[in-house]
Each structure stands twice: as C-alpha cells, then as structure tokens.
Amino acid sequence: MPGLDELPEKGWGGSETSVIRPVLLSRGTIETVDLAKTRLMCEEVLGFECAPNGPGRMIMRHRSDAPGSTYWVIEAVEVPAIRTAQHMTNHWGIWVRGREAVDKAYALLENNKEKYGLARVQNPRQTHEGGRDYSFYFVDIGQVWWEIAEHPDEDAFMALFDHGDWDLQETRT
Amino acid sequence: MSASKPLLDGTCFSHGTMDTRNPEKTQRFLQRFLGIRSVRKSPGTQYVWQGGRWIVACLKVGEHVAARQGEGFRFALLVATPGEVDAAHRAAVEQREKWEIREVRPVAVRDSTRFFSLQDLDGNWWEIYHRPGHLYDDLFEREAAHA
Numbered sequence: 001m002p003g004l005d006e007l008p009e010k011g012w013g014g015s016e017t018s019v020i021r022p023v024l025l026s027r028g029t030i031e032t033v034d035l036a037k038t039r040l041m042c043e044e045v046l047g048f049e050c051a052p053n054g055p056g057r058m059i060m061r062h063r064s065d066a067p068g069s070t071y072w073v074i075e076a077v078e079v080p081a082i083r084t085a086q087h088m089t090n091h092w093g094i095w096v097r098g099r100e101a102v103d104k105a106y107a108l109l110e111n112n113k114e115k116y117g118l119a120r121v122q123n124p125r126q127t128h129e130g131g132r133d134y135s136f137y138f139v140d141i142g143q144v145w146w147e148i149a150e151h152p153d154e155d156a157f158m159a160l161f162d163h164g165d166w167d168l169q170e171t172r173t
Numbered sequence: 174m175s176a177s178k179p180l181l182d183g184t185c186f187s188h189g190t191m192d193t194r195n196p197e198k199t200q201r202f203l204q205r206f207l208g209i210r211s212v213r214k215s216p217g218t219q220y221v222w223q224g225g226r227w228i229v230a231c232l233k234v235g236e237h238v239a240a241r242q243g244e245g246f247r248f249a250l251l252v253a254t255p256g257e258v259d260a261a262h263r264a265a266v267e268q269r270e271k272w273e274i275r276e277v278r279p280v281a282v283r284d285s286t287r288f289f290s291l292q293d294l295d296g297n298w299w300e301i302y303h304r305p306g307h308l309y310d311d312l313f314e315r316e317a318a319h320a
Contacts, residue, residue, distance in 0.1 A: 004226040010210075013222075018208030019268065020252065020261045020301060024224035025209055026308060027249035028189050029300070047179035048186070051309070051316035054284065059309050062186035063179070070225050072186070073309055077245065084243025089232050093188035096181060105181050144246075151185060161214035165200075 003154020008070070012164055028074045028092065032142035034117055035078040041116040041140060045108065046094055048074070082143045091137060091145035098150050099134045105148045106136050117141030189229045189248065191297045193219070194236050198273075199295055203231075206264075206272050207250065207299065223250065240275075240296020247290060249300040251308075255287045261301045262289045 032038040035056060042048040048060040056078035065071030074092070096105055102124050110121045117140065124136040127149070135149030163169055193199040196213050203211045209223040217233040229248060252258060258280060265277045273294035280289045288302035 007222055007226050007228075008224050013204070013210035013212040015204040015208065018204060019206045019264045020208040020250065021257070022208050022223055022250035022252050022301070024251045024308075025222060025227075025229070025248065026225070026251040027300075029245060029247040029249065031243075031245040043179065044177075045180050046186075047181060047184040049313060049316075051312040053309070053312050059312055061309065061313060062184070064185040071308065072225055072227055075249075079245065083245055084241065086243070086246060087241050089190055089192060089234060090242050090246060091190050092186075093190070093230075095185040095187045097183040101181070101183065108180055148181075149187075151183070151187075161212040161220050165213040166215050167213070 003158060006158070010162070012162070024070060024072075026072050028072070030074055030076050030092075030142060030144045031079045031082050032076050032140070032144070033079065033082060034141050035076060037117040037141050038076050041118075042074075042076075045105075045116065046146075076142075085143035086139075086145050088137055088145050091147045093147045093149060095149055095151035102134055102136065102148055102150050109138055119143065187227060189227075191221075191229055191231050191242060191248070192234045192238065192240075192295050193231045194234060194238070194295055196231070196233055199231060199293075202272050202294060206268070209250065240292070242297045244290065244292070244298050247298040247300045249288075249302055252301060252303050255303045258287045258289065258301055258303050265289075265291050 039050050042060050043050055047063045050058045050060050053059045058076050060074045061071050096102055106124050119139040121138040122136050127133050127135045133149050135147050137145055137147050139145055196219055200211045203209050203221055211219050211221045213219040219231045221229040221231050262280050265274055274291050276292040278290040286302050286304040288300050290298055290300045292298050
C-alpha cells in the first residue's frame with residue numbers, strides 16, 4: 001500500500017489561487033548550543049546524515065529519504081544561547097518500527113543523557129487523540145523537543161485526513 | 174558524514190509541529206497566502222504538507238498562549254526562482270494587515286540562497302527561499318566525498 005508516498009500527488013487540501021506557489025515544504029530550522037553533540041545524537045541515534053553548510057551550521061537529511069528524490073531537511077544553527085526554548089507542541093517526530101522499538105529508543109536515550117546532552121527524557125505512554133499511538137518525548141541540548149513514536153499503518157494514517165476537513169468532509173480530488 | 178548504521182533501526186523522519194489559535198483562520202493563511210496544503214482532521218488538529226511525504230501537525234492552543242516557536246525554529250518553503258522570493262516578499266509587505274502577519278524580514282542572500290522570513294498570525298516563523306540546484310544534494314555529496 002502506498003501510504004504517505006501518495007501524499008505529493010493528492011489534490012486536496014489546497015487553494016488554486018494562492019499568493020505564493022511553493023514547490024516544496026523542504027526544511028525546518030533548529031538552534032543548538034553544541035553543534036557537535038546535536039550531530040552526534042542525530043547521526044548516531046536518530047539516523048540523520050549531516051553536512052556542514054557554513055561555520056556553525058549543518059543540514060541534516062534522514063536516511064529514510066532517498067538521495068536524489070524529494071526529501072526534507074533540518075538545518076541546525078549553533079548559537080551562544082537558545083533564544084526561544086521550544087515546547088512539546090513544537091516537536092519533531094521520528095517513527096520507529098513498533099512499540100518495542102519505542103521502548104528500546106527510550107532506554108538508549110535515558111541511559112545516554114549525558115553523552116548526547118539531553119535535558120529531559122519522558123517515559124513512553126499512549127499518546128495523541130484517543131491514545132492511538134505509543135510514544136515518548138525528549139528534549140535535546142538546544143531545547144528542541146523530539147517525539148519517538150511507533151510507525152503507524154500509513155494507510156490508516158492517511159485515512160485520518162483524506163476525506164478533507166472534518167467539519168466539511170469535502171470530496172477529495 | 175557517518176557511514177555507520179544508526180543505533181535505532183528503521184527510523185523515519187515523519188513530522189514537525191506548530192501552533193494555531195484559530196484553525197480555520199490559520200488554514201486560510203496556509204492555503205491562500207503561503208500556498209501549502211492543509212486539512213483540518215479534527216477540531217484541534219490540522220495536517221499541513223506541500224510536495225513531500227511528510228507533514229506538519231498544526232495543533233490548537235489557547236487564545237492567550239504566547240508565541241513560542243521562535244525565529245530560530247522556522248519552516249522553510251522552496252520556491253522555483255529568486256524572483257518568486259522577491260514577489261512573495263512584496264506580497265507579504267502589501268498584504269500584511271489582511272493576513273495578520275506579525276513581522277516581515279528583509280530579503281537577504283546567504284551563499285547562494287535568496288530568502289526572507291515572516292512571522293505569521295500564530296507567531297510561527299516561515300522562510301521563503303530559493304536555492305539553485307536540486308535541494309541540498311551538493312552539500313551531501315561534498316560531505317560524502319570527504320568522509
């Protein structure tokens with residue numbers, strides 16, 4: 001089943017007459033006070049590939065995104081002090097294969113908080129609407145929140161929103 | 174670039190997250206000004222995407238919750254030409270009141286990237302940019318060559 005691979009081809013959810021016509025939502029940007037530790041955590045644990053794009057900056061692409069095709073990146077910028085500590089509702093999400101993998105990730109991060117400079121690692125629990133997911137959150141050295149969650153069935157995930165706005169139930173095109 | 178296998182198997186980078194205070198109003202801005210896709214899947218959550226297989230989950234927070242994303246934590250939209258960056262900037266300045274845009278930074282150039290940032294009605298920061306070539310392939314290829 002194609003799952004989220006279908007998403008770029010879907011026609012619903014947009015406007016035909018927008019002011020800006022972007023090609024791609026392609027990047028997020030985070031801050032860190034220790035670029036080396038952020039790189040270590042993102043490469044060694046989360047599976048990102050990192051490449052410098054200037055002094056005190058790097059671009060991170062996840063290994064699950066094939067080179068050459070469309071992918072999105074996070075740009076990490078080293079700063080002396082974090083200007084705006086993030087909140088749980090401003091997190092980045094990583095899916096792993098199943099509940100056991102969530103628990104494994106939790107143990108790995110909890111046992112290596114100092115190595116990766118983590119500020120906080122929360123216990124795994126049922127999360128999201130209706131408790132449908134199993135995940136945990138952690139906060140890195142740049143006050144960035146991350147969620148590690150079990151990889152949902154992508155078709156079931158798509159079904160959460162492929163009929164359009166919940167209160168309009170527009171027909172998808 | 175590390176060639177070794179990460180400690181966690183089978184990971185997938187799936188989503189980012191941002192705030193909204195009025196989901197319908199936010200959705201109009203996302204769709205009609207920024208030109209990205211959004212579906213409100215429930216009263217409190219809308220999924221936002223454009224061009225890829227990843228989403229940003231836009232979550233409703235209280236009306237009086239202060240803006241908390243910060244300029245250093247932006248979402249960036251790639252446009253096809255440098256001229257589109259300038260046109261988007263002009264539109265952001267001209268239509269600032271209509272869309273309740275809080276801040277519009279000047280257009281700037283860093284290396285080969287032409288860009289500007291704006292803070293939307295919810296306090297979230299967006300960057301509109303153009304960078305020649307295919308995404309960041311050149312940086313990853315250079316890093317791989319030096320590994």
